[in-house]
Amino acid sequence: MPQSVDRALDVLDAVAASEGPVPAKALARRLDCGLSTVYELLGTLTARGHLVRTPAGYVLGYRVPSLHHAFQRQMRLADEVQELLVRARRAVGVDTYFSTYRDGDIAVLAGTAAAHPATGGFTPGRDAAAHATAHGKVLLAALPRAARLRYLSAAGMRAITPRTITSPERLDVQLRQVRREGSAVEVEESVPGVACVAVPVPAGPGGALTAISAALPLADFHRRGDRVTEAIRHVAAEAAKFQGTHDISRSTGG
Missing domain, CATH: 1.10.10.10 (Winged helix-like DNA-binding domain superfamily/Winged helix DNA-binding domain)
Structure with a gap:
């Protein structure tokens, strides 16, 4: 069976x-x-x-979309967060995503992207290569060291592109910078010709670790990456308002 x-x-x-x-x-x-x-x-x-x-x-x-809606319900993903992602995509014209750390895994919970995104896009579900994504770096940077090492040991650090960081020591250096700056940037580590930016969603004590990210073609990133980062900071600040009332992603600790 x-x-x-x-x-x-x-x-x-x-x-x-x-x-x-x-x-x-x-x-x-x-x-x-x-x-x-x-x-x-x-x-x-x-x-x-x-x-x-x-x-x-x-x-x-047709059963598949209902499973996805059930997944979002169980993760307590507020409808307002999805609306924020849509508004952000309209404002800056890039694919946007909402991700979380849950039970030792990092997962994309929701996103807005074109039918055939130029960036390749992320689909909702487990991210097995968080060391190579901007949202993954934001969430890994927020984890206690022991939990971060457990994740990396289980998931590995495979080279997805020639620019993927595969050294735990180099990743640690980058994650310290993420904590200092409050944002993460990933350039062609996950997809050639694509860059991603991500910021954490502010959370209270014991709150869930969540992040907002955006993906855009490399040339577009060089032209207006800073503007996109500021746009998703605004989205993250707005999303934080729903964290307490809707529990937009169940906290799992580390």
Whole structure:
């Protein structure tokens, strides 16, 4: 039974990672799984609304958005925070995101981006490479040293691009600067040709560790990175107002 659950989740992940409909035979090849098994799993996922069958193949079903809304509800993400991200994107024209540290993981909870963002974009969910992202650096900088080392030990520091920092010592130097300046900058460490900026959301004692970030093409960053940083500082200050009343992201400690 656990193996079939794993297989079903593999199918769901494979469909989610595709740019368009995926035929059953393609899924069987991709997952190195028998076609009859794949059809059985597809039938179950389709019946439960997680997938939809089209003439060209399988796509995500209408159950998926409800799962995302449930995720945001459980994380106590205030609607006002999403609205702030939308307003920020309209004001400065860049993709904006809201992230948190939770139970030893760093995750993106919400974001606003174009359908095909020039920056590649982040999708809501766990960020397994926080050492290479601006929001990750802000959250890592706020963690106690022991919690930060546990995270880096578990997640690793793989090189995503030639500019990714993979040395704990170099990262420590950068995180000290993040704490001094109250913001983080990441240039082509996660995606070539893309820069990100991030700031922490002010929180009271025991409050959740959260951050607001923005991603923009490198040339755009050099032209107006400072303006974008100031814009997301304003968003973070506004988001902090909802932290006490809505608990926009459950505190997990370190």
